[in-house]
Amino acid sequence: MKKWFESLSLRVKLFLLVGFVGLSMVSSVVIAQFIIHRVQIGGEMYAGIERKMAYTDNLARTRLNLVHLNSMVKDQLVEYDPDSLGGINNTGKRFEEAIAEMQGNLVNPGGNKLYCGSCHAVELASAVQASYDDLASSWPKMAELIHKTILPSLEKGDKAAAHEVFDGEFFDSYSGLMTSSKAAVDELRGGTEAAKAEAMDEVKRFGTFFIVGGSISLLAVFLFAFFIVQMLVRAIKAIVDELDESADRISEESRATASVSHVVAEMASEMAASLEETSASLEEITAMVQQNDSNSAEANSGMKHNDAIGSRANANVAAMQSSMQNIKKDSDAIASIIREIEAIAFQTNLLALNAAVEAARAGVQGAGFAVVADEVRNLAQRTAQSARNSSDLIERAIGNVNDGLSKVNEVVAESQDVVAGSRKVAVLVAEIATASREQTLGVLQINKAVTEMDTGTQQMAANAEELAAASEAVTAQTMMLRDNIGHLTRLVEGGKA
Missing domain, CATH: 1.10.287.950 (Methyl-accepting chemotaxis protein)
Incomplete structure (x- = not known):
């Protein structure tokens, strides 16, 4: 190594020194940018937390719409009012929109599943995935029961048949959705807290790594510069001695x-x-x-x-x-x-x-x-x-x-x-x-x-x-x-x- 270094020209040695210093600075900048990108607003960690909170919000709105829809169907069972059926339709549309947004949070337009980017993959959150699958499969059945069975029976005046469907198959779907969505909300809240804690720990780890790495880089730069300077001084001194003898x-x-x-x-x-x-x-x-x-x-x-x-x-x-x-x-x-x-x-x-x-x-x-x-x-x-x-x-x-x-x-x-x-x-x-x-x-x-x-x-x-x-x-x-x-x-x- 020493013979190879001594065979290099002064220009190459200086370029090596400058390149090593530049590489250390670039490495420090890259590490800092990585940390900032991880924790900054709009960064990967923040985006994961936002995605969890957005999905939690959509899931809460879905539960609210589901409760509201259940109340309006009960009101129709108590007293059938054809003029108030528009509320059921609007609530159903909002329910479908919430499901669509939830799907957007889970699956991108290309059909690939997304990751939260902070703690784990979304598809690995079993309660969240089960809740979405339950919503995606149960809602069409519930909508079909409302519009093709319960409301037509009420319109015919057959409340017994409507109560039977509502208390039976419709309530089972409603109860299952409320249970699965509750589990998903709990899991998302726990994941959000875990992501926040992990972000804080990661900031601390990267801060420590940056301090230690920066210190090591500075020490390495100092040692490398000292080594090159000593080599250059010895080379120049040898040249000076030879020039003196030549003179x-x-x-x-x-x-x-x-x-x-x-x-x-x-x-x-x-x-x-x-x-x-x-x-x-x-x-x-x-x-x-x-x-x-x-x-x-x-x-x-x-x-x-x-x-x-x-x-x-x-x-x-x-x-x-x-x-x-x-x-x-x-x-x-x-x-x-x-x-x-x-x-x-x-x-x-x-x-x-x-x-x-x-x-x-x-x-x-x-x-x-x-x-x-x-x-x-x-x-x-x-x-x-x-x-x-x-x-x-x-x-x-x-x-x-x-x-x-x-x-x-x-x-x-x-x-x-x-x-x-x-x-x-x-x-x-x-x-x-x-x-x-x-x-x-x-x-x-x-x-x-x-x-x-x-x-x-x-x-x-x-x-x-x-x-x-x-x-x-x-x-x-x-x-x-x-x-x-x-x-x-x-x-x-x-x-x-």
Whole structure:
């Protein structure tokens, strides 16, 4: 129970206290209302007594009407007077009305039997119930005897028959009704007195019960309130102690945080100064790297231009090599032709010798032919000499062409090596330019990162200063918290804090 109560919140505990007090008050009010309702005018007890008295009054009026009716019937027996029969009829109607009211006191319109509400149920009152049953069953017979037997006999003048019925069956019914109604009246009067006595006793019992119950309720409320207040005081005191300890820890941590914040602020300031110097150095390095990048780009462009020139020179040398080869082919063809000319000159010289021999043999007739043959021979010799000279020149030219072609081949090979080397150098220069650009981008990113670090460091320094100020503010709030804890302690324990 204690663990359950301690697990409840302060709001629930206060609600329980208020609810218990309210329940006690409501219970007291309900009990008081029940007592008042029992004894007040119009209440249950009073209604029962009134019902008994009303039934007693109706029963008394019934007895009076019955006596009056008996007297009027006797008067008619003594002296029959048709003019006075209206009184008998009126008395009979009043008798029936009284019976109807009595029935209303015993049975409600729904047919259920009623209770007196004070001492016992009406149907348990045997004399009352017997009296009503006797009235309800005897009156119709008596009315029938009066109107159908006695009065008609008197009207015929037969008083003996009328006296016989009146003294016999009518009187028996009358006597029985008077006896039963008397018993019912006595029983109702006794019940009324008993109800009054019971009401007084009940008032005394409920008064005593209310006093004792109220005292017990007040004591229970006081004990419950004392229990809740003690529980609340202990809970609040425990909370106050924990708050006091928390305030001490917060104060110590705030002081430590403030000290660390000052140190961090100083370190951040130093880091910011170092980062500014680093940023300046990086800016210089960035400028140098950018210059190297520009030079590398220009060198790469020059190497590309040289590569284009080398490619064109290589193409020209290749064309020259092709031309030299064509010249060699033409020189070889000319040498072949000259050799053929030498052969023709040699044959011509042989023919000229043969012609000279034949002309010598012919004598005078062949003298002219001999002169022609001699000229042909001379021409053949000069042709052969010219062919030999041309052949020597062509051979030297062919030798020179071969030497030139060999040199051209060497130049072509060397030009190709130069172009290949230039291309390798161009590739290396391009890679250097790319690396230089990447290095430039990296240095720019480093410079940007250093700038951001500088900004972040300055922000960290500012945040450290703000943290130090916040720590001081927390320390001040902790002091206020300690003051509030002191006020709460004084509120709980009085003037002991």
